[in-house]
Amino acid sequence: MHKTALLFFMLCFIFSDGALADTEADVNAGKTTYDEICSSCHGRKAHGQKRLNAPSLAGQQAWYVVRQLKNFKSGIRGNHENDTFGRQMRPMAMLLKDEQAVIDVAAFIASLKPRKPRKQTDDLTKGKTIYATCAGCHGSKAEGNESMNAPALKGLQKWYLVTQLENFKSGIRGSHDEDIYGQQMQSMMTVLADDASINNVASYITSLAAN
Numbered sequence: 001m002h003k004t005a006l007l008f009f010m011l012c013f014i015f016s017d018g019a020l021a022d023t024e025a026d027v028n029a030g031k032t033t034y035d036e037i038c039s040s041c042h043g044r045k046a047h048g049q050k051r052l053n054a055p056s057l058a059g060q061q062a063w064y065v066v067r068q069l070k071n072f073k074s075g076i077r078g079n080h081e082n083d084t085f086g087r088q089m090r091p092m093a094m095l096l097k098d099e100q101a102v103i104d105v106a107a108f109i110a111s112l113k114p115r116k117p118r119k120q121t122d123d124l125t126k127g128k129t130i131y132a133t134c135a136g137c138h139g140s141k142a143e144g145n146e147s148m149n150a151p152a153l154k155g156l157q158k159w160y161l162v163t164q165l166e167n168f169k170s171g172i173r174g175s176h177d178e179d180i181y182g183q184q185m186q187s188m189m190t191v192l193a194d195d196a197s198i199n200n201v202a203s204y205i206t207s208l209a210a211n
């Protein structure tokens with residue numbers, strides 16, 4: 001690549017990355033937005049509410065929350081005709097008026113303590129074996145890995161993990177042409193051949209230490 005062009009791309013990268021840095025985010029403004037718009041479904045501490053199908057968000061990595069909110073806004077996520085719950089979240093993301101509002105609320109969410117791990121009654125050995133495949137992207141403690149574009153899974157409720165995995169499998173999530181990261185995850189679903197594997201791996205993830 002031409003040197004000037006390369007420099008240009010590097011600068012773009014540095015600045016686009018900088019825009020997401022915590023220093024630029026106003027966590028207090030994010031908290032105000034969260035309390036006003038998001039808490040009614042995701043809960044005051046962002047630990048989620050099953051009866052509203054709203055997942056736990058607390059402690060999720062900020063870059064992932066930003067990406068999902070933008071994807072909901074643009075229809076990359078939550079626009080499939082059978083995506084009942086994604087379609088409930090989409091109009092909420094649209095209430096975030098600009099990029100700054102998205103960055104602020106994501107920083108607030110990332111600052112919260114994740115849910116504690118839950119004891120599981122299932123046999124976790126099978127889930128653990130399957131999770132070895134997932135760990136390469138999501139991290140051995142399901143803490144997430146930005147360099148692999150993979151979110152934290154720790155702290156997510158079992159029912160939400162199961163729904164999302166089924167959605168990836170059936171194409172309700174990750175089928176949009178521009179959803180490159182959703183497509184990556186969708187291709188991983190070959191590892192989870194049946195409902196039992198989905199259930200086992202979800203149980204194992206839910207049991208992982210929250211920190």
Ligand code: HEC
Binds near residue numbers: 042054069086092
């Ligand atoms: C009307 C209820 C409702 C409100 C209000 C709401 N959400 Fe949601 N949200 C949902 C549901 C339901 C889902 C699950 C969508 C799915 O199953 O794919 C969700 C999913 C999400 C996700 C994806 C989580 C993940 O792990 O991928 C994020 C991020 C999110 N919401 C953030 C927010 C923020 C920020 C606000 C406030 C601006 C908000 N939500 C307000 C119902 C709501």
Ligand code: HEC
Binds near residue numbers: 067148153156184
């Ligand atoms: C090649 C890397 C990679 C591997 C391996 C991988 N994932 Fe993912 N996963 C991703 C990416 C990237 C996303 C984010 C998709 C998006 O942005 O919508 C994701 C998203 C998810 C989500 C949605 C999280 C949320 O908050 O909504 C779940 C659940 C998930 N992965 C579970 C798994 C499980 C279980 C395995 C192992 C069977 C696995 N992943 C293996 C890359 C991977």
